[in-house]
Amino acid sequence: MDSPEYPPELARLPPGRHGLPREFVSRNQRERLIAGLAEAVAENGYAGTTIAHITRHAAVSRRTFYEHFNSKDECFIAAYDTVMTELNRRVGDAFEQEEEWPQAVRAGLAAMLDFLISEPHLARLSMVEALVAGPVVVERYDAAIQSLVPYFEAGREGRSDEVLAGLSSTTEEALVGGIVSLISRRIFADRTEELEALLPDLVEFALTPYLGSAEAAKVARA
Amino acid sequence: MASNSTRRPLPGRHSLSRDFIVRHQRERIINGLALEASERGYRTVTVADVVRRAGIARNTFYENFGSKEDCFLAAQQYAMDAALEQVVTAAGEIDDWPRRVEAGLAAFLAYIAREPALARTCLVEALAGGPAAMQAHEESLQSFVSLFRLGRDVSPYGGELPETLEEALIGGVFWILYQRLSLAEAGQIEELLPELVEFTLTPYLGAGAARELARSKEGASRGKGAV
Numbered sequence: 001m002d003s004p005e006y007p008p009e010l011a012r013l014p015p016g017r018h019g020l021p022r023e024f025v026s027r028n029q030r031e032r033l034i035a036g037l038a039e040a041v042a043e044n045g046y047a048g049t050t051i052a053h054i055t056r057h058a059a060v061s062r063r064t065f066y067e068h069f070n071s072k073d074e075c076f077i078a079a080y081d082t083v084m085t086e087l088n089r090r091v092g093d094a095f096e097q098e099e100e101w102p103q104a105v106r107a108g109l110a111a112m113l114d115f116l117i118s119e120p121h122l123a124r125l126s127m128v129e130a131l132v133a134g135p136v137v138v139e140r141y142d143a144a145i146q147s148l149v150p151y152f153e154a155g156r157e158g159r160s161d162e163v164l165a166g167l168s169s170t171t172e173e174a175l176v177g178g179i180v181s182l183i184s185r186r187i188f189a190d191r192t193e194e195l196e197a198l199l200p201d202l203v204e205f206a207l208t209p210y211l212g213s214a215e216a217a218k219v220a221r222a
Numbered sequence: 223m224a225s226n227s228t229r230r231p232l233p234g235r236h237s238l239s240r241d242f243i244v245r246h247q248r249e250r251i252i253n254g255l256a257l258e259a260s261e262r263g264y265r266t267v268t269v270a271d272v273v274r275r276a277g278i279a280r281n282t283f284y285e286n287f288g289s290k291e292d293c294f295l296a297a298q299q300y301a302m303d304a305a306l307e308q309v310v311t312a313a314g315e316i317d318d319w320p321r322r323v324e325a326g327l328a329a330f331l332a333y334i335a336r337e338p339a340l341a342r343t344c345l346v347e348a349l350a351g352g353p354a355a356m357q358a359h360e361e362s363l364q365s366f367v368s369l370f371r372l373g374r375d376v377s378p379y380g381g382e383l384p385e386t387l388e389e390a391l392i393g394g395v396f397w398i399l400y401q402r403l404s405l406a407e408a409g410q411i412e413e414l415l416p417e418l419v420e421f422t423l424t425p426y427l428g429a430g431a432a433r434e435l436a437r438s439k440e441g442a443s444r445g446k447g448a449v
Contacts, residue, residue: 047352128356131349135263138350142404145397166429168417170398177397178390181363185389188356201384208425213379220384 030068032058034079037072042121046076046129076125076133077140083119083126084144090115091151101155102211102219106203108151109179113195113202116183120192127184148176155210167209175206248286250276252297255290256339264294264347291352298348298355301340302362305333313369319376320427320435324419326369327395331412334399338408345396346403366392370422377426391422 036058040049051072055065069075094111098104116123130141152172156164179202186194200220207216254276258267269290273280287293312329316322334341348359370388374380384390395418402411416436423432 045353131356132352134265142401163429166420166424166433168420170414170417171421173401174394174398174418174421176394177400178392178394181393181397182386182390185360185363185393188360198386201386201390204384205387205390205425209421209429212428213383213425217382 026068029058029060029064030078032060033065033068033075034082036060037075037079038083038121038125041076041079041125041129046133073134073136076129077137079125080130080133080137080140083122084140087112087115087126088144088147091148095151101157102207102216105151105155105206106199106219109202109206110199113183113199116187117192117195120187123187123192127180127187145176145180146173148179149173152176152206155207159210163210171209175209178205244286247278247282248296249300250278251283251286251293252300253339254278255293255297256301256343259294259297259347260339260342264343264350269293291354294343294347294351295354295358297340297343298351298358298362301337301344302358302365304337305330305341305344306362306365308333309366309369319372320419320423320432323369323373323422324415324435326366327418327422328412328415331415331418334403334411335408338403338406341399341408342403345399349400363389363392363396373423373426378428379426383425387425391425394421 033054036054036056037049039057040053043049044053049072051062051065054072054075055062058065065075069078090111091108095104095108098107116127126141130137149172152175156167182198182202182205183195186192186198204213204216204220207219210216211219251272254272254274255267258271258275262271267290269280269283272290272293273283276283283293287296308329309326313322313326316325334345344359344362348355367388370391374383377383398414398418399411402408402414420432420436423435426432427435
């Protein structure tokens with residue numbers, strides 16, 4: 001039970017006395033387990049994934065798994081948090097780099113799509129499998145989506161009374177929900193290749209309530 | 223149906239009432255599952271919970287459904303069919319497209335308010351129900367697309383609207399409903415009508431016209447509700 005399922009030479013870190021500080025090894029193992037879980041879940045779905053799948057992909061022993069996590073669920077939560085931290089950082093950075101709000105929304109959405117396209121396993125984990133991974137993850141998933149609301153709310157600033165009157169307390173929530181739905185349905189259906197072409201549609205959809213259809217389309221298709 | 227020929231003939235006079243009993247049993251089981259799932263989450267519900275809630279024998283459950291998953295999919299289908307029937311009936315009577323959308327959404331919200339457990343099964347628990355449930359959820363989303371798509375004919379921007387607009391609007395509406403149902407706020411769900419109408423009409427008609435339509439009806443439906 002303690003022996004790795006991969007021969008040690010295939011493991012990314014050689015076993016035994018490699019002279020690396022313990023903390024580094026431990027962090028590295030944890031990262032490998034998280035990456036292993038993402039691969040295993042992409043292959044088997046959340047429900048079909050076992051700890052043996054995870055340790056095989058991570059090339060660590062079962063005992064190592066239990067040094068870091070008590071259960072598959074706990075490992076999944078760690079993976080989910082890691083993915084979302086990275087995704088949020090990229091979206092936030094892209095958004096901050098633009099002066100104008102419409103362009104910032106466009107940059108943020110582009111960064112989100114780029115990340116999901118370049119990391120299909122993590123995309124599936126965070127947008128599809130998270131929903132079946134139990135109440136703790138679902139709660140975080142809901143919160144992660146709601147955390148996008150302020151990016152859109154920023155679009156209210158400086159708008160005319162006319163425009164503001166057209167927005168309700170749920171406008172941003174509905175926009176975020178629509179955007180996430182478009183993205184996650186394509187990931188669910190294994191049509192990740194369609195994500196890139198989705199950018200102009202998402203931008204236009206997001207900007208329309210603030211700028212009107214014509215102006216939103218202009219920014220979206222610029 | 224071809225499958226009828228392979229069945230044993232039903233004993234004459236009893237066939238109707240037997241059909242009735244079977245249908246009634248199915249509905250009881252489906253409702254039992256929906257109530258259990260909405261209270262404790264689909265994942266943790268067992269067949270034993272459903273059997274107890276529905277007040278039927280365990281055997282009866284298995285005469286109707288192969289498994290908990292099977293029963294869940296049936297519940298999802300049952301609720302979505304019922305909700306869509308209400309939507310189609312309400313929307314079909316109206317020619318004017320914006321009013322038609324409004325009537326359809328109003329009927330959908332009314333169904334949710336009336337059947338919160340079944341609605342939760344479709345709009346919340348389905349997402350945690352695995353690939354088959356997710357697929358059925360997809361299809362229910364799709365069934366709203368045509369209702370909204372008609373708006374392109376009356377929209378000044380009709381030809382230029384993004385291909386995915388309807389999908390995004392319905393995704394947004396479903397997300398709002400998901401949020402409210404997750405928080406067990408089905409009781410207040412009908413209050414969302416003006417906001418949802420405005421949200422869905424804006425891309426087709428522009429914000430000003432959408433707001434006017436959404437709010438003029440708000441007064442009218444309040445008046446009706448007070449009767």
